[in-house]
Amino acid sequence: MRILLVHRNFPGQFRYLAPALVKAGHQVGVLTWEGNTNPQPLPTARYRHRMVAAEGLGGTYAQYADLGATVARAADQLRRRGNEPDVIFGTISWGETLFLREVWPDARHLGYAEFLYGTRGRDTGFDPEFSRHDLPTRLRTLARRAHLMMAALDADGLLCPTRWQASTFPDDLQSKISVIHDGVDTARIAPDPGASYQVPNGPLLRAGDEVLTFVNRNLEPYRGYHILMRALPKVLAARPEAQVVIVGAHGVGYGPGPGEGKSWHRVFLDEVKDRLDLSRVHFVGRVPYADFLNILQVSRAHVYLSYPFVLSWSMLEAMSVGACVVGSDTPPVAEVIEDGVTGHLVDFFDVDGWAEKLTSVLADPAAQRPIRAAARQHIVDNYDLASVCLPQLMEFVTG
Template sequence: MRILLVHRNFPGQFRYLAPALIKAGHKVGVLTWEGNKNPDQLPAARYRHEMQQGKGLGGSFAQYADLGATVARAADVLRGRGTSPDVVFGTISWGETLFLREVWPKARHLGYAEFLYATEGRDTGFDPEFSSPDLNGRIATMARRAHLMMAAMDADGLLCPTRWQASTFPAELHPKITVGHDGVDTARIAPDPAATYQVPGGPLLKAGDEVLTFVNRNLEPYRGYHTLMRALPKVMAARPDLQVVLVGGEEPGYGPAPSDGRSWKQVFLDEVKDRLDLSRLHFTGRVPYEDFLKILQVGRAHAYLSYPFVLGWSMIEAMATGACVVGSRTAPVEEAIEDGVTGHLVDFFDVDGWSDKLTRVLSDPEAQKPIRAAARQHAIDAYDLKTVCLPKLMRFVEGP
């Protein structure tokens, strides 16, 4: 088949799927943003667009509809040059797919649907320290659904990476949703008893050392950075040999930036730094993927927290390395971790609970061996790229 993948930051969620489709004999094209700096996996057509911040309640729809129109015009140029895909598969998050059916009405149109906003039970209002929306705030949240619902309604099929994320969409859409995770290469992402990681300007860490890891794209409240930092003083005082490695950038991330111009990293470090041994606290920033794996492999415990929002790939990757994950008791995390079986769960806001649980896990690594083994086995059984996820993704794209 002729398949067009549309993703502003390609490859994104298509990083494994695109090569697999080519290997299966399909002709695969890519349409992506001109400013996408990710290495090209495939020759790609690029559209030029600068996001303009919309105003008022219709602002987000205007912003994403404008992007969708740009993408449709770029697609129309491709159509004029003879491009005629059988399948168009794109992310719905930024509006890229909104008008592509107008260009290729006979194609099958698929959407990657990560999450639908709501005012209860999800990220909005979950953390009262940062979000206690009044009526105007709730209205603004609901208005952000417009482009997502329009794209989802128009798609012939939708792909959601987890059951909980799929449940955020209305029941009327569930018949067209396939739940399929992007997949984790558990052959490559595996325990390594010989793993080492050289902390820049710090110690050489080895598998078996007392190391606590925390990994996210950005250090931000959406991923519980504030809760972890507030728990660390007690943990580091109780475990004087503990080394803590925190991976992530300093951009605002999914939520708003601090109002005083600092990064969230600095805000919460400043809050607790007088109670920490900073020589044992290591911020790496973002790291190359191989270093990311080494960090997971040397860890004795791995903390993962998330608002009720999209589940980060890194948690499943940590489980695949046999990490002992201590996760937040929130819906996306609970789908992957069974408390006391494949990891440990702690209430997101329970700072003392986090301190106590992390201290206990770090102090008795022998007791965690069954949990580490079960975590890896669950990653293999439910999220393995080659045996579980890619076959499902291929069936989704290729159709009946």
């Protein structure tokens, strides 16, 4: 088949699917943004786009519709050169797929539908410290759905990685949605009792050491960085040998920043730094993937928090290496972790509860061995790339 993958930051969610489609003999091309610096081993076309300034309730739609029109024009150039894909599969998050049916009306159009904003039970208003739940905020949230709903309605099929994320879309769309995770390469992402990680300008950490880890693309409230930092003083006071490794950039990925040229990293570090032994707290920024795996493999307790929002790959990868994950008791996390069986769940906002649970996990690693083994097995059974997810993804695209 002739398949076109559309993703602003390709490969993104298609990192495993794209090479598998090629290996199966399909002709696979990519349409991506010119600013995407990721390596592109497949035939690739790029669109040039600068986001327009737009205000008001319709601002998000105006921006993404303009981007979608840019992508459609780039697609039309491909069509004029004889490109006629059988299947077009793209993310709906940025409006890239909005108008592609006008270019290729006879193709099968698929959308990666990650999450739909809402005013109840999701990220909006979840954390009152940073998000209001007044009427203007709710109206802005609903207005941000316009391009997502338009793209979802027009798609022939939609893919969502988790059941809870799929549930954020209306009932009328559920028949279109296939719930298939991107997959975890459990053969590579596996326990290693010989693993080690050299902290830059710090200690060499080995599997079995008392190491607490926290990983996110950016250190920000959406992923509970503030809760972790507020719990750390009690944890480190109770566990004088513990080392903490915090992975993540200091920018903003979701939600607003703190303003005034600050970063959330600095805001919450400043809040507690006088009560921390900073020689044992290591901010390592973003790290190469091999280092990321080593960090998870040496972890005795891995912290993962999230608003009711998109679930991070890193949490499943931590479980795949057999880490003991202590996660927030929020819907996307609780879908994967069974409390006391495959990990531990703590109320997102219970700082004292986090300190107590993390302290107990660090103090008694032997008690966590069954949980670590069960976490690994749960990922192998339900999220393994080769045996579970990839065959389903291939069928979704080509079936």
